[in-house]
Amino acid sequence: MLFHSPVFLFFFLPVVLGVYLLLERRAPSVLSIGFLALASLFFYSWWNPFYLPLLIGSIVFNFTIGRLVSGDFRFRNRYGALVFGVVANLALLAAFKYADFAIRTIDWFGGAGIPDLGIVLPLAISFYTFQQIAFLVDSYQGKAPIRSFPAYCLFITFFPHMIAGPIVHHREMMPQFARLIAGNSRTTEEVWHDLAVGFSMFTIGLVKKVFFADQFAIWADNAFRAADAGAQLSFAEAWLGTGCFALQIYLDFSGYTDMALGLARLFGVKLPLNFNSPYKASSIIEFWHRWHMTLSRFLRDYLYFPLGGNRLGKFRQYSNIMIVMLLGGLWHGASWTFVMWGGLHGVYLLINHGYRALVARGLPAMRPWAGVLITTVCVLVAWAFFRAETFSGGFNVIKGMVGFNGIALPLHWEPAFGAKVDALARMGLPIGFAPMTAYSGGVQIAWVVAGFLAMWFLPNTQEILRRHDPAFETVAAPRGLAAILTWRPSAALGAGFAVAALAATFIVLQGKAGEFIYFQF
Numbered sequence: 106m107l108f109h110s111p112v113f114l115f116f117f118l119p120v121v122l123g124v125y126l127l128l129e130r131r132a133p134s135v136l137s138i139g140f141l142a143l144a145s146l147f148f149y150s151w152w153n154p155f156y157l158p159l160l161i162g163s164i165v166f167n168f169t170i171g172r173l174v175s176g177d178f179r180f181r182n183r184y185g186a187l188v189f190g191v192v193a194n195l196a197l198l199a200a201f202k203y204a205d206f207a208i209r210t211i212d213w214f215g216g217a218g219i220p221d222l223g224i225v226l227p228l229a230i231s232f233y234t235f236q237q238i239a240f241l242v243d244s245y246q247g248k249a250p251i252r253s254f255p256a257y258c259l260f261i262t263f264f265p266h267m268i269a270g271p272i273v274h275h276r277e278m279m280p281q282f283a284r285l286i287a288g289n290s291r292t293t294e295e296v297w298h299d300l301a302v303g304f305s306m307f308t309i310g311l312v313k314k315v316f317f318a319d320q321f322a323i324w325a326d327n328a329f330r331a332a333d334a335g336a337q338l339s340f341a342e343a344w345l346g347t348g349c350f351a352l353q354i355y356l357d358f359s360g361y362t363d364m365a366l367g368l369a370r371l372f373g374v375k376l377p378l379n380f381n382s383p384y385k386a387s388s389i390i391e392f393w394h395r396w397h398m399t400l401s402r403f404l405r406d407y408l409y410f411p412l413g414g415n416r417l418g419k420f421r422q423y424s425n426i427m428i429v430m431l432l433g434g435l436w437h438g439a440s441w442t443f444v445m446w447g448g449l450h451g452v453y454l455l456i457n458h459g460y461r462a463l464v465a466r467g468l469p470a471m472r473p474w475a476g477v478l479i480t481t482v483c484v485l486v487a488w489a490f491f492r493a494e495t496f497s498g499g500f501n502v503i504k505g506m507v508g509f510n511g512i513a514l515p516l517h518w519e520p521a522f523g524a525k526v527d528a529l530a531r532m533g534l535p536i537g538f539a540p541m542t543a544y545s546g547g548v549q550i551a552w553v554v555a556g557f558l559a560m561w562f563l564p565n566t567q568e569i570l571r572r573h574d575p576a577f578e579t580v581a582a583p584r585g586l587a588a589i590l591t592w593r594p595s596a597a598l599g600a601g602f603a604v605a606a607l608a609a610t611f612i613v614l615q616g617k618a619g620e621f622i623y624f625q626f
Contacts, residue, residue, distance in 0.1 A: 106148050106151040108307075108361065108364045109311055109314060109609075112151075114613065117147075118368070121141075122371055125137065125140060125141060125372060126296065128140055129291065129296075129373075134285065134286060135255055135285075138253075138259050138285055138286060139255045141259050141372070142255055142258040142259040142262055142263075144264065145259065145262035146258075146262055148267065149262060149264070152228050153227075156228060159227055160227070163194075163233065164258055164261050164262070166193065167190065167194070167237040167261075168251075170186055170189070170190035170241055171257075172244075174186045174190065174241060174244050174245040175244040175247065177252070183245060184245070187245045190238075190241045191238055194234050194238050195234075197230070197234065198230060198231065198234045200224075201226055201227055201230055202226055202230065202439050203435075203439050204222055204224055205222055205224055206439035206440065208220075208221055208222065209221065210441075229267055229268050229269070231436060232267070232269065232272060233261055233267070235272055235403050235407075236272050236273065237261065238407065239272070239274060239403060239406075239407055240260075240275060243274070243276075248275075248276065251275060251279060253286065256279060256282045256283070256286065260275060260278050260282065263278070263369070265364075265366070265368040265369040265376065266369070266376055268621075269358070269361050269362075269621060270362070270379055270397075271365065271377050271378070271379040271398075272399040272400060272402075273376060274377070277375075277577050278374070281374050281375065282374075291373050298573070298594075299370050299373050301594050301599070302367075302370050302573045302592075303367045303368065303369070303370035303371035304371070304602065305570065305592060305598075305602050306363050306366050306370060306566060306570065306575060307363070307364050307368060307371075307606075308367075308602045308605050308609070309360075309363050309569075310360040310361065310362070310363025310364035310366075310367060310566070311360070311364060311606065311609045312605050312608075312609050313356045313359065313360030314357060314360035314618065314621075315609045315612045315617075315618045316608075316609065316612070317352070317356045317556070318352075318353050318356035318360055318619075319353075319617070320552070321349040321352045321353035321356065321552070321556070322349075322353045322357070322619055324345070324549050325346055325347075325350035325492065328343070328345065328346020328347070328349070329346060329492050329494070329498060329502070332346075332493060332498040332499075332505075333493060333495050333497070333498035334498075335497070337504070337505065337510045338501060338502060338505035338510065339505055339511070339512075339514075339539060340505055340506070340510070340511070340514075341513065341514055341515060343502050343503075343505025343506040344506055345549055345550065347488055348556075348557070349549070349553060350488055350492045351384075351485055352553065353622075354488070354491075354492075354622055355383065355384065356556075357621060357622045357623075358380070358622060358623060359380040359565075361623070362379040362380055363566045366566075366575060366576055370575070375576055375577045376576060377398070377399055377576060377577040377578060378398055378399075378576045378578050378580070379397060379398050379399050380396065380397070380565070381394075381398065381567065381580075382395060382560065382565045383396035384477075384560040384561065385477065385560065385561055387474075387477050388457050388476055388480055389450065389453040389456075389457045389483060390454060390457050390461075391480075393454070400433070404429050404433050405429075408428075409429045412425040412428060412429070413425055422458075423455050423458070426451055426454050426455060426458075427448070427451040429451075430447045430448065430451030431444055431447045431448055431451060432447070433450075434446050434447020434448065437491070441496065442491065442493055442495070445490040445496070445499065446488075446490045446491040449483075449486065449487040453487075477561065481557070485506075486503065486506065489502040511537065511539075512534070512536040512537075513536075513537055513539035514536070515538070516539060563590070564590050568590075569592050570591075570592045571591070573592065
């Protein structure tokens with residue numbers, strides 16, 4: 106069930122929210138927790154009920170192991186139980202997500218001709234596996250005192266974050282659920298405030314998804330479909346196609362996260378931030394502090410630090426960074442193109458750390474705007490492999506981006522720029538005009554330019570609603586023009602958001618909205 110599907114908007118959400126509000130007022134206790142957990146399991150099973158027993162079994166298994174490793178039962182071999190639990194979770198993920206990938210890799214290297222198993226990836230297995238591994242480690246360290254099974258079940262299955270994150274920690278969620286268990290319901294004023302904030306956040310995310318992300322998806326698909334088919338993209342086609350995908354994945358994924366945070370807020374729950382304007386980053390290190398923040402946090406706390414982090418010298422630190430980024434790429438998808446994407450970001454991070462070391466020794470630091478441009482270019486190059494279905498497709502895009510296929514400009518630009526381009530060509534620059542097969546005209550350029558200007562200069566959703574604590578963390582106030590765009594509850598603003606929600610819903614009802622990129626992940 107998708108957040109922007111009619112069944113969710115017109116059936117699931119109104120019913121679940123209505124019943125929950127009634128229970129919260131009249132029976133705020135474990136009953137409210139149990140109802141939300143059952144509703145979340147129903148939400149999960151809507152796509153494919155066959156995998157519901159797998160999810161429930163995983164929850165029961167990890168809750169049991171968590172109690173053992175926490176020391177509640179004076180279990181002697183707590184570390185052994187932790188290792189067993191982590192390995193079992195990783196084995197489950199590997200079996201469903203990477204078995205066919207391993208078979209294809211063996212066939213590619215050895216030509217064994219082993220047929221794929223045809224395994225269908227269970228919904229959200231990547232997310233709930235990582236979340237439960239974090240729970241087991243924290244339980245072993247005495248940081249996760251969870252003794253209520255209904256609360257733990259809701260912690261894992263809470264439908265706003267279930268499908269595509271954020272990856273939440275027990276310390277963020279359990280105190281909020283404990284309020285309900287203790288019978289402390291929100292006041293009427295708090296309920297109305299949460300409904301207003303939640304509805305606004307959900308609407309912003311829905312608009313980002315159906316009005317913008319899906320449009321950029323059409324153009325990105327044209328370019329990468331051609332590249333995967335062997336087309337030699339021009340300079341303009343490669344950059345525009347990759348730029349469209351960069352905007353598509355951010356607006357799609359951050360739009361989903363906005364919807365998730367908004368939905369959780371309707372129930373009086375705050376989720377952690379997952380995006381904080383990553384295209385404003387002036388370095389790759391900063392980019393990963395802003396992009397998919399809960400995944401970066403997990404990889405840092407449960408992989409990078411256990412490997413030794415930066416405590417064992419520069420060589421080990423840089424090796425650990427590469428291991429983390431390669432595995433992080435593989436986590437995103439069972440394909441070598443994702444490993445390539447992770448590897449590129451690993452190299453970027455090593456260069457960034459080396460540059461910071463030189464700056465610390467006296468090298469003049471570049472200006473922030475230059476850092477933003479360089480970081481954006483590096484991110485776009487890596488996105489080419491993330492989006493391409495094949496290595497050859499990714500390299501076709503890269504070759505176009507660096508001008509190996511010549512710097513061909515759209516043919517219909519020739520009347521306006523022909524003389525200047527001819528002058529550059531006489532100077533030896535390989536530039537000219539040609540028909541664009543994966544290009545949609547000047548509108549595409551305008552959308553991409555406008556999209557990146559918006560990413561760079563406008564506040565994000567959390568900054569717009571910062572005065573109302575939209576997420577678990579506190580958001581720093583933006584400066585300059587961005588500080589003007591702040592959300593304040595009013596009848597006019599409510600009417601505007603209602604119109605935007607109705608317009609987005611109209612597109613949904615027409616069946617024109619696409620799936621989330623991270624839906625089956």
